Amino acid sequence: MTLAASHKIVITFSIGPQRLAIPATDLREIIDPLPTTRVPGAGDFAPWVVNVRGAVLPLGDLRLPLGINDPNPAERPEDARRFLVLEAVIGGEPTTVAVMADIVHEVATIPSKSIEPLPATSMWPSEFVEGLFKGPEGEFVLIPDLSAIFTAMAQRAAVA
Amino acid sequence: MSDDLIAVFQEELVELLESLERGLVDLQESPEDAGLINQVFRDLHTVKGSGAMFGFTDLAAFIHDFETAFEKVRAGAVPVTPELVRLGLAARDQIPGLVNGDADPDGDRVAILNALRDLTSGGGVAAADIDDEIEAEAVTSNAPATLRFKLSEDALALGARPDILLSELKDLGATQIVADLSDIPALDDLNADQCYVAWQMQLPAGVAEGDVEDVFMFADADWTLTATEVNEVVERDEIDDLLSEAPALDTPAPQQQAPSDKAPAATEPAASIRVPAARLDALMDSVGELVTVEARLTELARHSRDPALLSTAEEVTRLAARLRDATMTMRMVPMRTLVSRFRRLILGLSSDLGKPVEFVVDGEDTELDKTVIEKLADPLVHILRNAIDHGMEDPAARAQTDKDHVGRIELSATHVGGEVHIVVRDDGRGMSADKIRAKAIERGLITSEAQLTAGQVFALVLEPGFSTAETITELSGRGVGMDVVRRTIEGLRGVIEIDSKLGQGTTVTLRLPLTLAIIDGLLIEIADERYTLPMSSVKEIFELPLDKRIASRNGDYLDIRGQFVPFVRLRHLFDCEGEPPTEQNVVVVESGDARMGIVVDRIIGTNQTVIKQVSKLQQGARAISGATILGDGTVSLIVDVAQLLAMSGPLIEPKKEVAA
Structure with missing residues (x-):
């Protein structure tokens, strides 16, 4: 993803205590949680499938690839949960996937120059994070590299 | 018509025949005598006219042709010869039989008329003298014509018989005879002795105005003959009626078609239409969604327990199933579409590699989903290439076996339950399970302790990067091998199985689902x-x-x-x-x-x-x-x-x- 443009429109959401942002162009829709179907042996990255208007989509969990640890999952309000339907490129092919979010915050326009690369020493896996910026409350907002995450998932799935 | 009148006609006929006979015999003596010729002609004309009037249509038709020949004599176009007189007398002798309605089993009458016509048509050299009627015949004979006629007011009273006229016209080839009843007055005004009906009909090409004139010779009628384009007059449904009434018109058509293998396809061009594959795919997608929605509807109906809703849902289920089946059938394509490509491939490889091979195909008509067929082409090409390139021995090596020097590669496709089995079998050198096993161990694909069945060992050649070919050829053995084939087949929800006997050949079986959707x-x-x-x-x-x-x-x-x-x-x-x-x-x-x-x-x-x-x-x-x-x-x-x-x-x- 190029950060050339002066501003970026992103969707911000949270998984556990971590705030994340994805480019609005990657987002297809935000939907209420749907009944999920467990896929035995599919691994922890995308352990379920959901029916999004007739299409069977894998439902991903970004906690594992991004190393997000939620000490108090019970605190997350049930009715704030959403599924984000995203377009990502997996192994060169455009693919639609859904990911879970505990809460979706807002559509934000951020100056491109406020996005910084991941510090060399950080708790986040650098291969899955494109950059981060400082949110309104001073916390770090991660921009995950969805294509890298999903491609890695697919490779792990193929090996499994 | 009363018997009295017929008796009168027959008396008259005897006299006429005697006159005719005399005239003909005299003509033999003095062939140049125009008076005699005219007398013969008049006699013939009278017999024809009377005969037609009294309903002897066969007689009238016969004499009509007889008369046509003598018309040329009268015009001076044909000289009177002894032969002509002989034929004339023979023709005259047929007339009593015609009047009595005797059959003509030996075709004498036709033979006589043909001989007469042959004799008289040769005299066309005197073109300048050709009679007006003959000229008219030549002009009108090319185009079909429409004839309209209406009997004059007193025609019926004078003995005109519309039924006889019509049957005579029919003998001339008239078709689509339509009565025009528009002039029939109200019953009070109706004169029972008057014919109010007019008729219209189509006469075929070749009917001269003179012919029509002869028909109306003894009937007082207004008639018009107009040469017209058939298309302008005949309406579509009339033609259909005509065709249904006259199946004989249809029968020559099949003879025009050259009998060949392609005939069935040629006879039903309208029975199939070409549809872009994308539209079929779109249809299939819609059917897929319909089936899903139908399942939901059934579920909802079951919960509601509403009988009306339940029966409607049931109906939708039935229709959706039918639509699904129809759509899937539409997508089915026979294997044949692939096979011709394979034949050329085998032929080319066989001559390139110098390995004579016979390619036998069984089950070309076996149908598979279009998508499966499309995706199957490359894997099958690969398998066939392997069969001839690796499977077949060189001619020299093959000569040392007791096998036929021409190799044999079989491709067969059969339906087995919900699957299609596609089998490629060669009678080449086969594969050595031990060799494959050793190589797999060498490549680290299996451990030396692994216990594998024969099928599992042969399945190892499907592993990525596995190749048993000692020499890499132009065609196969370059690494892009059987693993690609396996991936494609598995992508089609299919299974690939390999069986081989060293020295006897290899069999590759592809088991594929009938449909993907x-x-x-x-x-x-x-x-x-x-x-x-x-x-x-x-x-x-x-x-x-x-x-x-x-x-x-x-x-x-x-x-x-x-x-x-x-x-x-x-x-x-x-x-x-x-x-x-x-x-x-x-x-x-x-x-x-x-x-x-x-x-x-x-x-x-x-x-x-x-x-x-x-x-x-x-x-x-x-x-x-x-x-x-x-x-x-x-x-x-x-x-x-x-x-x-x-x-x-x-x-x-x-x-x-x-x-x-």
């Missing part, structure tokens, strides 16, 4: 999760015996009618939590030669299953070939029976020991 599924439940089994692989279902509830340490087997069948517990396989219910069911599935039982909590029922691919993210899923959407909108995974059997391979192995 929709299957009949058996919905089952384990631990509140619902899965779908492809109905085509389900053989039987029964209750799990209570003594088998607890997993056995020696592996689980069922005794099904004396046969030991291993079974797996889907709960274990899919890592389900909780305790199984007291009563469980076993679904016996079959794939290829292997058979096994699958223990499930509960059977829910059968449903039409629209197959959705699972994403690459979930390729690691165990024994899952796809997903489908159930009536309540949730997703059910489709169990891959073949993979399940493969996974349980070690379980199947001891079966033989138990059975032995």
Whole structure:
């Protein structure tokens, strides 16, 4: 993803205590949680499938690839949960996937120059994070590299 | 017409015939006598006219032709010869028979008329003298004409017979005779002696105005003959009527078609239409969605218990199934579309490699889903190439065997249950299981301790990067090998099996599903999760015996009618939590030669299953070939029976020991 443009429109959401942002162009829709179907042996990255208007989509969990640890999952309000339907490129092919979010915050326009690369020493896996910026409350907002995450998932799935 | 009148006619006829005979005999003596010629002509004309009037149409027609010949004599175009007189007398002798209605079994009359015509037509040299009527005939003979006639007011009273006129016109070839009743007055004004009906008809090309004139010779009628384009006059439905009435018109048509193998295709060009494949795909997608929605509707109807809704849902189910079947049939394409390509390939390779090969194809008419056929082309090309390039011995090597010097490669396609089996068999050198095994160990694909069946050993050539060819040729053995083939076949939910006997040849079997889009599924439940089994692989279902509830340490087997069948517990396989219910069911599935039982909590029922691919993210899923959407909108995974059997391979192995 190029950060050339002066501003970026992103969707911000949270998984556990971590705030994340994805480019609005990657987002297809935000939907209420749907009944999920467990896929035995599919691994922890995308352990379920959901029916999004007739299409069977894998439902991903970004906690594992991004190393997000939620000490108090019970605190997350049930009715704030959403599924984000995203377009990502997996192994060169455009693919639609859904990911879970505990809460979706807002559509934000951020100056491109406020996005910084991941510090060399950080708790986040650098291969899955494109950059981060400082949110309104001073916390770090991660921009995950969805294509890298999903491609890695697919490779792990193929090996499994 | 009364018998009296006929008696009068016959008396008159005797006189006329005597006059005719005399005239002809005299003509032989003095052929130049125009008076005699005219007398003969007049006699003939009178016999014809009277005959027609009294209903002797055969006689009238016969004399008409007789008269035509003598018209030329009268015009001076044809000289009177002894032969002409002889024929004239012979013709005259036929007239009593015609009047009596005698049959003409030997065709004498026709022979006489033909001879007369031949004799007189040669005299056309005197073109300048040709009679007006003959000229008119030449002009009008090319175009079909429309004839309208209406008898004059007193014609009926004078003895005119419209039925005879019509039958004479019919003899001239008149068709589509239509009566015009528009002039018939009200009953009070009707004069019973007057004919108010007018007639219109089509006369074929070749009918001269003179011919028509002859018909109306003794009837006082207004008639018009106009040469017209048939198309302008004849309306479409009239032609249809005509065709249905006159099937004889149709019969020459088939003779025009050259008898050939292509004939059936040529005769029904309108029976098939070409449709862009994309439209069929779009139709299939819509049908797929319809089936899903139909499942939801059925579910809702069942919950509502509303009889009207239930019956409507049932109807929709039936229609959706019919639509599904029709759509799938539409997408079916015979193998033949691929085979011609293969023939050329084999021919080319055979001459390039100097290995004479006979290519035998069986089951070209076997149909497969269009998508399957398209995707099958490349793998089959690869397999066929292998068969001739690696499989076939060189002619020199082959000469040392007792095999025919021409190699044989067979391609066959057959329907087996819900699958299509495509088999490529060659009678080449075959593969050595030991060699493959050694190579696989060398490449680290298997350990030297691995216990493999023959089938499993041969399956090793499908592994990526495995190639047994010692020399890499132009055509095959460059690494892009059988692993690509396997991936394609598996992508089609198919299975590839290899069998080989050293020195005798190799057989590659592709087992493919009939269709990719929709299957009949058996919905089952384990631990509140619902899965779908492809109905085509389900053989039987029964209750799990209570003594088998607890997993056995020696592996689980069922005794099904004396046969030991291993079974797996889907709960274990899919890592389900909780305790199984007291009563469980076993679904016996079959794939290829292997058979096994699958223990499930509960059977829910059968449903039409629209197959959705699972994403690459979930390729690691165990024994899952796809997903489908159930009536309540949730997703059910489709169990891959073949993979399940493969996974349980070690379980199947001891079966033989138990059975032995």
